[in-house]
Amino acid sequence: MADGDDRQATFGSDGSLETETTPDATGENDFGEEKEPNETDGGYSRYVVSSLLQKAVRRSDEEVAAWAAWELARSGYAWNLWDRLNLYVVEDLRAGDEVALLIDRYEELATERWEPDAWKGRLCAIHAALAAARARSTREASNADAYFSAVAEVRAEARERGEEPAHDFPVGDLEPEGEFDAVFDGHTGEGSKRGRGTRFFNTHGARVGPEGEDDQSARWQRLAMILDEDTEYEADELDRAVEPVDPNDPWGEPGDESGGGDGDGEGDRNDGQEGDRNVGQEGDDAPDGSLDDFGA
Known part of the structure; x- marks a missing residue:
């Protein structure tokens, strides 16, 4: 045809x-x-x-x-x-x-x-x-296209006048340390300059939600992080990695009001702290290195 x-x-x-x-x-x-x-x-x-x-x-x-x-x-x-x-x-x-x-x-x-x-x-x-x-009818894509196109014109006209736009894109200026800080990981130039490697990606950029990972996927993710020979994680980092995002605040970070969190420093290692890969010191309730608590 x-x-x-x-x-x-x-x-x-x-x-x-x-x-x-x-x-x-x-x-x-x-x-x-x-x-x-x-x-x-x-x-x-x-x-x-x-x-x-x-x-x-x-x-x-x-x-x-x-x-x-x-x-x-x-x-x-x-x-x-x-x-x-x-x-x-x-x-x-x-x-x-x-x-x-x-x-x-x-x-x-x-x-x-x-x-x-x-x-x-x-x-x-x-x-x-x-x-x-x-099927479910909606013109959401067409409406979004029309809206975003109109906002693009408003922004351009405002910049030409040296003013703040009356309407802006939902991401604003999209800068590091802002609401969308999690996107600036090692896959971006700004993230690389901040030393945001594997640790930042796993604990910020890879989070899903709001349903979160299922039990099997969360188990795999935790074990992969624990067994990572190049990066050591604290227990709270393991928790953060699998915590679903808040449906009312999908870009917020648990326990981190600044939105930036760790990862701005240099390493994917935790400055040589011993026992991080075991998620706790001996005698704690956390795994002692056998990984039994994670079903391994």
Whole structure:
């Protein structure tokens, strides 16, 4: 099947459509009349049906979405249908919805295994449209793009005037020692200059949440840190590494109001302190080196 992008409509200076009708979309409509350019078998404009499909997906109208997909597929505009459905996945559906994989699979079946306007191809079109209509609808990505773009203009205009912007990006200036200090680990130039190596990454940059690591993952993480021959960790650092972030303050650090925490100094070793890898001195309740308390 040809690339749908090559068949998208363009408009002339007078507003008229400048496009060619594909061979698959020619022939007669349901009334025995020769189809006009961009006309569907039912006598509709494919542009209107395509727009209807998107609005039906957005409004979760399953029947209308299924019909619009069927109409485009049977009329020889399957390329238009699949191009649009893939756009809807990113424009109108909630991020992370698995329907994107379903639609991709239905398109593969309809266009590579079967004929897109034949019975099996039409069934795939209907399935894909229903899957999209049943998914959680949201324009969050489009709204975020519009908002961030508007803020970018406000910031640029404010800088030109030498003023603080009335609206700013959610990260502000994004500088070390600020709210997002955890990102400045050894993977960044600023973090490297501060000597933020493995210790800082494990105890700040690698934290997850707010659900946190499950028991198995947390066990592995603790053991990997304890067995690290180049970096020695205190017990509170092991706890910090696996503590989930606060859902109300995802960039805050436990027990560290400054947000910076350790790692600004030089080493990944703890200045040669003995017993750090055993997470406590002999006689404490912490592991004594056997790692039994961690299930090893």
